[in-house]
Amino acid sequence: MSEIVNEPSAKGPGTTATTERVAPPAAAPARGGKPVLSEGKKAERRLGLLLCAPAAIIMLLVTAYPIGYAVWLSLQRYDLRFPADRAFAGFANYAAVLTSAYWWQAFFVTVIITVVSVAIEFVLGLALALVMHRTLVGRGLTRTVVLIPYGIVTVVAAFSWQFAWTPDKGYLAALLPEGSAPLTDQVSALAIIILAEVWKTTPFMALLLMAGLALVPDDLLRAAQVDGAGPWQRLTRIILPMMKPAILVALLFRTLDAFRVFDNIYILTQGSNGTGSVSMLGYDNLFKAFNLGIGSAISVLIFIAVALIALLFIKLFGASAPGSDTGGRR
Amino acid sequence: MREPLDPRRGRPGGGRRRLALAGGALLAAAMIAGCGTEAGGPPVLNFYTPADGATQYAAAAEACTAAAGGRYTVVQQTLPKDADGQRLQLARRLVAGDPAVDIIGIDVTWTAEFAEAGWIERFPPDIAAQVTEGTLEGPLETGSYQGGVWAAPLNTNTQILWYRKDLSPTPPATWDEMIRASEDLAARGLPSYIEVQGAQYEGLTVWFNTLINSAGGQIVSENGEVLIGQEPSRSAAVRAASIMQRVATSSAADPSLSVAKENDGRLAMEAGQAAFQVNYPFVYASINTPPPDGGGGGTFIDEQGRPAGTDTGRQVIDEFAWAPYPAVEAGTPAKVTIGGLNLGVSTTSLHKDLAFEAVQCLRNRENQLRNAVEGGVPPTLEALYSDPAFQAEYPAWEAIKTSLDNASVRPKTPAYQSISIVISDLLNPPAQIDPEAVVGTLAEQVARAENSEGLVP
Numbered sequence: 001m002s003e004i005v006n007e008p009s010a011k012g013p014g015t016t017a018t019t020e021r022v023a024p025p026a027a028a029p030a031r032g033g034k035p036v037l038s039e040g041k042k043a044e045r046r047l048g049l050l051l052c053a054p055a056a057i058i059m060l061l062v063t064a065y066p067i068g069y070a071v072w073l074s075l076q077r078y079d080l081r082f083p084a085d086r087a088f089a090g091f092a093n094y095a096a097v098l099t100s101a102y103w104w105q106a107f108f109v110t111v112i113i114t115v116v117s118v119a120i121e122f123v124l125g126l127a128l129a130l131v132m133h134r135t136l137v138g139r140g141l142t143r144t145v146v147l148i149p150y151g152i153v154t155v156v157a158a159f160s161w162q163f164a165w166t167p168d169k170g171y172l173a174a175l176l177p178e179g180s181a182p183l184t185d186q187v188s189a190l191a192i193i194i195l196a197e198v199w200k201t202t203p204f205m206a207l208l209l210m211a212g213l214a215l216v217p218d219d220l221l222r223a224a225q226v227d228g229a230g231p232w233q234r235l236t237r238i239i240l241p242m243m244k245p246a247i248l249v250a251l252l253f254r255t256l257d258a259f260r261v262f263d264n265i266y267i268l269t270q271g272s273n274g275t276g277s278v279s280m281l282g283y284d285n286l287f288k289a290f291n292l293g294i295g296s297a298i299s300v301l302i303f304i305a306v307a308l309i310a311l312l313f314i315k316l317f318g319a320s321a322p323g324s325d326t327g328g329r330r
Numbered sequence: 331m332r333e334p335l336d337p338r339r340g341r342p343g344g345g346r347r348r349l350a351l352a353g354g355a356l357l358a359a360a361m362i363a364g365c366g367t368e369a370g371g372p373p374v375l376n377f378y379t380p381a382d383g384a385t386q387y388a389a390a391a392e393a394c395t396a397a398a399g400g401r402y403t404v405v406q407q408t409l410p411k412d413a414d415g416q417r418l419q420l421a422r423r424l425v426a427g428d429p430a431v432d433i434i435g436i437d438v439t440w441t442a443e444f445a446e447a448g449w450i451e452r453f454p455p456d457i458a459a460q461v462t463e464g465t466l467e468g469p470l471e472t473g474s475y476q477g478g479v480w481a482a483p484l485n486t487n488t489q490i491l492w493y494r495k496d497l498s499p500t501p502p503a504t505w506d507e508m509i510r511a512s513e514d515l516a517a518r519g520l521p522s523y524i525e526v527q528g529a530q531y532e533g534l535t536v537w538f539n540t541l542i543n544s545a546g547g548q549i550v551s552e553n554g555e556v557l558i559g560q561e562p563s564r565s566a567a568v569r570a571a572s573i574m575q576r577v578a579t580s581s582a583a584d585p586s587l588s589v590a591k592e593n594d595g596r597l598a599m600e601a602g603q604a605a606f607q608v609n610y611p612f613v614y615a616s617i618n619t620p621p622p623d624g625g626g627g628g629t630f631i632d633e634q635g636r637p638a639g640t641d642t643g644r645q646v647i648d649e650f651a652w653a654p655y656p657a658v659e660a661g662t663p664a665k666v667t668i669g670g671l672n673l674g675v676s677t678t679s680l681h682k683d684l685a686f687e688a689v690q691c692l693r694n695r696e697n698q699l700r701n702a703v704e705g706g707v708p709p710t711l712e713a714l715y716s717d718p719a720f721q722a723e724y725p726a727w728e729a730i731k732t733s734l735d736n737a738s739v740r741p742k743t744p745a746y747q748s749i750s751i752v753i754s755d756l757l758n759p760p761a762q763i764d765p766e767a768v769v770g771t772l773a774e775q776v777a778r779a780e781n782s783e784g785l786v787p
Contacts, residue, residue, distance in 0.1 A: 079782045080425060081447045081744045102787045167586055168601065181586040184759065271787075272530035272758055273588065281785065287418050289748045289786045298785075 067303070073296035080290035093297035102281060103298070110277040112190065114258040117197040121254055122247075124198065125205030132206065133213045143207075150203040158267035161196045165268075186274045193275060196264045201257070205250050212246020213239070248317040255313070256306055278302050373681045375404045375432040375688050378420065380671065381411040383485075383705040387435070387692075390700065394691040402684045404433070404692070413437050413532065417747075424449040424678055432679040433689055435671045436481055438472035439532075439740050439750070445480045446744035450674035453479040457686050468737030469710040473672045475742060476552075481672035483710035484693045485701055488668050488733040489540070489608050490726065491653045494646070496635045497521060497605045501653035504660050505541075505573045508606055509580050515605050516582035520635055524577055525595030525607035528587040530758035535750040536667045536740070537608075538757055541570030543665040543738035544658040549776065550741035550749065556780055559773025567772065569658060571757065571765040578760035588759035600625035602637030602646050608655060610669070614726055615706040617647050652726045655733055665738035670710070708734070748779035748786045755787040 037045070077089040097103050128146060135142050149157070164170040167181050182188040216239050224234050240247070262279040265271055271280040282302060286295030379387040384406065391404040398404075409416040417440060423431050424447075436444060444450045453461060458479035462470060469483035491508075493501050497515055502508035508524060516522035527533030542549060547566025548557045557563040578587050584598060596613045598604040607613070616624040628646025632638040635649070655664040673692060675685040691697070698709035703723045708730050714720050715731050724730070741749055752775045756768055778784045 080421060081443050082782060083447060085782075096784050100785045102785045168603075181589065184586060184588045269589075270530065276787070281787070284751065284786055288414060288751060289782075290421060291748075291782060291786075294785055 070296045070299050070303075073292050074300045076293050078291075078293040080292060089293060093293045094301070096294060097297050097301060103278070103301075105274060106276050106278045106281040109190065109275060110259060110261065110279075113194055113197065113261055113277065114255060117194045117201075117258050118251065118254050120194070120198050121202045121205045122251065124202045125209050125250070128202065128206035129209035129213055132210055143210075146206060147203045149200050150207075152200070154200060154263040155267055157200055158196060158264045161192065161264075162268050165192055183269055184273060189269050189273055189275045193261070193264050193268055196268065197258065197261065200264075201254060205254055208250035208253070209243065209246055212243035212250070215246065216242045244317060248313060252310060252313045255309055259306055259309060260302065278305070372398070372400050372402050373684060374430075375402050375679075375681060375685055376407050376430050377404050377433040377435070377688070377692065378407045378409050378431060379435040380413075380416050381408050383701060383707065384408045386697075386701045386705045390692050390697040393697065394688055397691055398688070402681065402688060404688050409435075421447075421449070424676060427678050429678050429680050431676040432681060432685045433692070434674050434676055435484065436674050438469070438483075438486075438668065438670050438672055439746050441473055441481050441672065441674075442475045442742045443744040443746060444674060445475045448677055450480055451677055451679075451682055451686075453482070453675075453686065457690070460690060464711055464713055466710050466712050466734055468668050468734050468739065469670055469672075471737075471739050472668065472670065481674040482689050482693055484671045484673050484698070485705075485707035486668055486670035486710050486734060487610050487707060488666050488730055488737065489536075489610055490655050490666075490729045490733050491606060491608055492599065492613055493606045493651055493653065494521070494599075494604075494635065494649045495651040496631075496649040501651070502606070502656055503654075504657045505577070508656050509576055509582075512582040512605055513580055516580075521603050521605050521637070522582035523584040523598055523604040523606070524580075524582070525584060525590065525598050525604045525609065526577060526587070527591055527595070528574075528578060528758070528760045529589045529591050529594075530754045531591065532750055532754065533591055534754040534757055534760075536669070537574065538570055538753055539667045539738065539740050540655070540664060541573055541658060542566050543667070544662070545569045546659075548741075549753075550743050550780060552742045554743055554780055556773060556777045558769065558776055564769060564773075567769045568765045571763050571768050573658065574757060574760045575763040575765060578763075583761075588761065596625070599650075600628040600646055602629045602631050602635075611708065611724075611726055611730060612706050614650075614652070617650060652729050654729055663732070663736045665736050666733045667740055668734065668737040670707070743780060745780050745782055748782065749776050751786040752776055752779045 074093055075088060075090060076086060077092070078086045132139070132142055132146060162183070164172040165182050167173045173180070173182065176182065182192060220238060220242075221234055224238055229237065260279050261277050262283070265275060265277055265280055266283075269275045271277075271284070276284075278298065279302065282295055282298040285291050285298055289295070377387065377391050388406040391406040394404045395402070409419055417437070420431070420434055420436070424444075434450070436450070441450075445452070461473075461479055461482040465483055466486065469486040470479075473479055473481035473483050491501060495501075497520060498511050502511050512522045512524050527537055539549065542558075542563065543566075545566035547563035547570070549563070549567075550556050550558070558567050577583060584590065584604070586594065590598075592609055592612075595604070595607040595609050596616055599607050599613065600617055617626075617628055618624065620626045625646075627648075628650070630638045630640065630642045631644055631646060631649070632642055655666045657664045673689045675682055675689065679685050693710070695711060695714065698711055698714060699717075699720060701707050702709045702714070702720060708724075708727075709715075709720070715727060721727050740746060743749065753772065756772055756775065757763055779786065
């Protein structure tokens with residue numbers, strides 16, 4: 001599923017560079033009929049395609065084949081423990097997954113984790129980005145320090161959260177009333193999972209948003225100030241609209257990432273007490289039950305959900321989506 | 331990656347290519363050499379074992395290589411520490427037809443699954459007869475499936491009751507007694523926890539299996555019939571579920587019960603918070619081992635038996651005792667679920683005959699004794715239990731032997747793993763079990779899992 005994430009990142013820098021030239025508020029680029037290309041342009045385009053080809057072919061090999069194979073597996077009854085029963089099953093696996101309470105339970109847990117953690121991350125990340133952007137002294141140091149949580153391996157961080165919240169052992173559990181075991185209850189365990197996610201990925205969000213802040217010209221802000229716009233108005237009327245492309249990239253990346261949440265849950269609760277995400281469900285069906293058919297159907301459904309999220313974001317943010325502006329293309 | 335455009339650079343480029351080719355060839359040769367096991371000398375038998383006890387298994391492999399007199403070499407290979415990781419790695423290798431897997435150490439619950447999937451060889455009758463000879467019945471049962479021997483018992487494992495004799499001078503004989511005793515202790519402000527495996531994992535299924543079998547029921551029969559929904563197994567299941575629910579909701583319960591595994595029970599006991607724990611014999615080895623590997627005798631306790639912050643001269647170990655596993659019905663011994671490790675021969679092996687021979691050696695008396703003494707795991711050869719050397723090393727041997735004699739086996743079905751996941755999901759958290767309702771759901775979900783229909787949670 002990583003190609004979803006990779007694609008915008010490949011285009012990301014280009015977008016940031018071009019939006020500087022195209023005034024975002026007037027982001028209604030002319031989408032006329034295809035311009036007639038000259039010979040030179042055609043040759044240039046051919047060379048461009050040739051240069052892209054190796055990367056595209058490798059991407060196809062390493063992503064299209066596994067995805068295709070997963071789809072093929074998801075259409076079969078195929079359980080490693082019953083090799084003799086292997087047969088084509090059509091959409092039976094999908095029906096089994098979509099009518100299963102386990103799937104919907106995991107789906108809603110995933111949606112809650114995604115929405116809450118991304119919302120908190122966005123607010124915190126924006127605040128951090130503004131602070132980092134305005135810092136006058138020790139800018140490099142501040143940015144490095146802020147990035148530390150993102151540099152720590154998720155599993156390692158998850159283990160330290162787990163110990164911290166374990167009664168009698170952890171320093172955070174010690175702050176709670178005697179006898180509470182927060183990782184054993186659905187609501188508090190989900191809160192801890194979200195906390196771990198937020199702690200870990202807010203720096204990433206802040207970094208992406210800071211790149212967006214660099215797009216906001218200082219003279220525009222000064223002009224607004226002269227016209228009497230207060231700090232809040234400047235944030236909501238100028239900074240945020242100008243940062244739209246960066247916000248889209250940041251939110252999209254984090255939403256896709258958060259939807260596939262796995263490692264924090266795997267370490268913190270193992271999915272017990274109703275805290276399993278869809279990725280946990282897929283893992284359990286594939287690698288514990290050895291049911292390749294059902295497990296692949298779950299993976300494909302996660303893939304579709306992720307693709308829908310990406311599509312929704314691009315529709316929602318319209319013209320500022322990476323790659324949707326024609327101005328950057330030649 | 332096209333050829334250099336500049337013709338003048340053709341030669342150096344070609345040279346570089348030759349170099350790259352030579353390098354590639356060298357790498358390939360090294361890789362082939364690395365995989366090759368037949369580079370002269372006797373055939374190599376790879377013996378895959380769990381990480382726990384790997385030192386003892388490696389020693390056994392060496393001893394058997396020496397005993398083979400040059401006919402084969404046994405090389406021990408280490409699998410992950412957790413059972414799911416071991417099973418996953420073995421399954422991957424076996425499905426892919428890895429010919430370098432010869433002898434595998436498999437959990438007692440995987441026999442049916444590995445046999446049905448065609449991953450392990452059935453033991454030929456003559457060797458099966460030798461395996462049966464002198465082996466404890468319970469462990470032997472775990473290696474058998476559909477009337478044949480598929481895996482030879484190496485170690486076994488069973489739970490007994492470990493308790494604090496200062497807090498409970500006579501050990502409780504039943505779960506009811508134990509719950510009452512623990513509530514009494516809590517009312518007096520003393521350490522009261524009953525430590526048992528309540529987390530959502532295999533350990534919870536083991537607890538349930540022990541209770542339902544002790545109450546005279548069974549989850550699934552060997553021919554795949556789901557019994558839990560019909561009498562008498564149904565009422566046994568209700569009884570088992572209600573004991574679990576009462577342990578978890580008692581005023582004396584450990585608040586972390588719903589995430590507690592074996593090691594958490596050991597830690598709570600060593601920290602002086604628990605009065606009782608049902609657990610495997612490793613807890614005895616642990617409390618006798620100095621930190622950081624073990625509990626070093628446990629924490630200091632005061633006169634009443636509460637954990638003390640200072641050196642009182644009295645530790646948990648001074649009051650640490652063991653007794654048979656609590657029964658469900660007074661007078662009827664509990665039927666404790668057995669664990670352990672069996673040895674199977676992979677269907678992908680190129681030297682199956684030699685592998686069967688090596689299995690015999692790997693589980694002989696000397697090697698089992700080493701596993702017991704150095705690794706703490708109970709042996710499967712009956713004769714060892716009457717050996718004074720073994721008894722001296724294993725003070726709890728009598729309780730363990732009793733437990734093994736009354737053993738119950740987990741459902742012998744290829745879908746066991748799915749069934750276990752369903753059970754541990756429906757019974758966790760134990761405090762929220764509704765005994766009557768859950769048994770109906772269990773019957774339905776276990777039947778689906780048995781037929782490999784639908785999802786596992």
